[in-house]
Amino acid sequence: MTDRLTSEAAALDASHAATDRRDRFLLPDGVVYLDGNSLGALPRHVPDAVADVVTNQWGRDLVESWNTHGWWQAPAAVGDRVGRIVGAAPGQVVVGDSTSVRLHQSLHAAAALRPDRHVVLTDPDSFPTDLYVLAGVASQVGWAVEKVVPDKMAKRLATSDDVAAVLVSHVDYRTGRLWDLPAITAAAHDAGALVVWDLCHSAGAVPVGLDEHRVDLAVGCTYKFLNGGPGAPAYGYVAYRHQAAAPNVLAGWHGHAQPFAMERDYRPAPGIERMRTGTAPMLSLLALDAALDVFDDVEVASVRARSLSLTRFLRVCLEELVPDVDVVSPSKDERRGSQVAVRHEAAYGVVRAMAGRGVVGDFRTPDVVRLGVAAPYLTHADMLTAARAYADVLASGEHLDAGWSQRSTVT
Template identity: 45%
Template structure:
């Protein structure tokens, strides 16, 4: 039996707050402040340049990558950490297109992050080889896959609705047609079991500031299937992806395997915070997290149903990530009202309230408190209060 009280205690959660926005930014691990302070004071401050070797900074991206690999069903030495998700996606898509040189269609769905589409558009424009980015509704992806598809690029969990793609089935279908897959795990990693090895996915990317709780602006990760890694000619050949970074050779030679996808100097301070966040996963199986996520979200949905609210997430928990979305014309004001009562979810235009469930720290009591406030908001039409309905800058 997993001790979720222990994992909850590992976070420094503010008094009186029910935090249901870990799908946007996870909370502060209690150990992070001391660890980062020690890194600054003892490693950077005292060791200075020697920290790169003596304090293991240079090895951080691979070391952290191996820990994330455990959470997404990947083998050691297949994941590297650093840069942002946009950069990682650019690298992955560029590499995937190399593996399908005779095809010109990148297939994705409208449930993908718009930012993933921007990066794909940008890369295809830079390549200028006649590639097209084909965007279809999520439910049409399988039927649209064809022997024209170069790359199937999908985000497993829809950030709006929590709808979950069937990674195993779609990866198999893509491979059967000769296409290469790129999976964005931004809303998957740390939220539900992912089986990169089992599904035989080619490339995957994700961020670490959502369910992995790495902190604001925490670095992203990139997975490359080992056989693919040896074939990649990196789009962004950085010095730390060189076979011998400190030889300062005039031309790039790729490092072996995943290491070639390293780019510049690793974000040492951010990685130290992330490592404390990953520590919290050490005693928990992703299957336990998933089971509890379903318990929490089903409890929430039952309450929302009782209030007559419109569920925008799949009702079948097997088809849903670890979030529940509710549509309401007054969703913006409703969320402001909830936040003013200490229940933090978020809002996505035009009308979506999002509630993320992170079993490492969310409890049944959190759900019940959230539902009590949601009931108050609905039954008393609190959205009519101008204090809530006037739009502010949103994140």
């Protein structure tokens, strides 16, 4: 069986050779890294790019770098680069702050754009930050929060005209379920509601098509499939048609129409620049800018094709090598993001034992082994290695070792 799977992996890797970008990343030898949906790997050229920012721009040119090196324009310029990846024309994405801040801004903007409606829908299984931020904004604007599974939202939206906005994560962070962005967006619009999409687990892995599908607002982090680095700044998208009326509830001087006039009263800048707040974290922003070079010569649709082949093959390997494996990620390509999640009662021990064998995944409470597939730097041979590690850990009982009983704060 394993000889056949080895041959199949080699054939699949040969057929997808055009999208193999592993040589552009710094990865430890002997490690299969399946946690890129938590923290993307380091693009090989980023250290030199950051060293130039520190040594030459900051170190030599000092404050003049805001002008001579384009620091002031960077939040919108890098935003346009992210925009290309998520299907947004220039002038609709700005980078800076955290996903929580961007989500707070977007939800307040939605409330202002739909002032006579007082219900917001969201997925009960969304990432906790989304639920926390939404609860806070709802208390501030007077929304009632209704938790509805995304594939039932269209039915709920059709029942009344009280929904102001819908907040959905494009990909379920635990199971990897990919929700139907075009259909949910259309259903929200048919009901007169706005839609806010969280793209944290899809940007850079799944074609999004924000403009194509007339999404209203979107947010996302850049340290997962975009490989921006730990704590890399997040981004916010506001469609052109909403920008003039969308307020920035976190108004700061960088979002002012004339920031260096130092006026006492706030006047929002035109366009997406109004969604800027304070000074962006330039070192991490420019590290992200360099990291995005990885996508310069590859379309997200091609990355998606590679990802689907990798996750499909990983599932095949798990099902052939592990009796009664409980794969909870969707088997259908159109419903699956870029990960394969497996349920096991001792999931934490499984994840730690696999890491001991050089296969790095992660654990999600209460019982999910999450194997994230960052397609540019992974191969089908890696998928087979991961499945073998999973099978060997269970067969040996390593996951039950007492040494794995103390959970770390991260995984």
